[in-house]
Amino acid sequence: MFDYAKNKALLYVYSGAGGVDAQDWASMLLKMYQRYSQKQGWDFKILHQSFGEQNGIKNAIAEITGDNCYDTLKGESGVHRLVRISPFSAKSLRHTSFALVEILPHIISKELKINPNDLRFDTFRSSGPGGQNVNKLETAVRVTHGPTGISVAVQSERSQAQNKEKAVQILYSRLAKKMEEAKIKELSEMKPELRSGSIEWGSQIRSYVLNPYQMVKDHRTGVKSSQPDKVLDGNLEKFLEIS
Numbered sequence: 001m002f003d004y005a006k007n008k009a010l011l012y013v014y015s016g017a018g019g020v021d022a023q024d025w026a027s028m029l030l031k032m033y034q035r036y037s038q039k040q041g042w043d044f045k046i047l048h049q050s051f052g053e054q055n056g057i058k059n060a061i062a063e064i065t066g067d068n069c070y071d072t073l074k075g076e077s078g079v080h081r082l083v084r085i086s087p088f089s090a091k092s093l094r095h096t097s098f099a100l101v102e103i104l105p106h107i108i109s110k111e112l113k114i115n116p117n118d119l120r121f122d123t124f125r126s127s128g129p130g131g132q133n134v135n136k137l138e139t140a141v142r143v144t145h146g147p148t149g150i151s152v153a154v155q156s157e158r159s160q161a162q163n164k165e166k167a168v169q170i171l172y173s174r175l176a177k178k179m180e181e182a183k184i185k186e187l188s189e190m191k192p193e194l195r196s197g198s199i200e201w202g203s204q205i206r207s208y209v210l211n212p213y214q215m216v217k218d219h220r221t222g223v224k225s226s227q228p229d230k231v232l233d234g235n236l237e238k239f240l241e242i243s
Contacts, residue, residue, distance in 0.1 A: 125139075
């Protein structure tokens with residue numbers, strides 16, 4: 001097993017089934033965890049966002065630093081489901097959206113060695129919502145590990161060198177996590193890894209219903225809240241105590 005820093009975590013959010021509504025839902029989840037982190041006094045830094053064509057995000061990576069943040073948040077990994085009147089529906093129809101949350105630890109073990117020849121680096125311009133270029137220089141960096149196909153992009157830092165260093169650090173954590181899971185799989189059966197195609201009905205760990213009634217329910221623990229607005233504003237303590 002690899003050692004990890006309990007005071008640092010990587011948050012991944014991916015939009016799933018639901019089109020532009022799902023992309024908007026993914027951005028809502030990102031803000032929810034950002035607000036929760038701020039209330040805990042943790043540092044929350046968005047490293048990369050891939051924005052949707054109309055609204056929201058396709059995916060995002062954030063780095064969270066704070067006391068025991070990984071152990072606190074690790075139970076949030078899974079599919080999150082939203083039911084609401086779609087703000088993108090001309091007929092104001094109710095819509096169900098899905099997004100995947102993944103919490104990874106910051107790996108600090110030196111056991112994992114990466115062959116530099118297995119890494120491919122690409123640079124691109126940092127962009128904003130709607131594809132707007134916010135940086136005329138190609139400071140954003142994407143690193144891809146050839147043997148596994150795992151790719152990480154970072155655009156949060158000011159220089160290309162800083163983004164490259166941060167991207168390699170995150171890739172290190174993803175590869176170490178993958179190796180750790182492989183060891184566990186040798187001992188017991190594991191559920192298949194969730195991918196974008198399965199971020200949909202039947203796989204959710206928690207539902208957030210805004211219409212026709214107000215309810216947030218964790219399907220693993222049965223914990224409920226009739227105040228989804230407060231939950232989405234970062235009041236997650238009720239759910240994190242048991243997750």
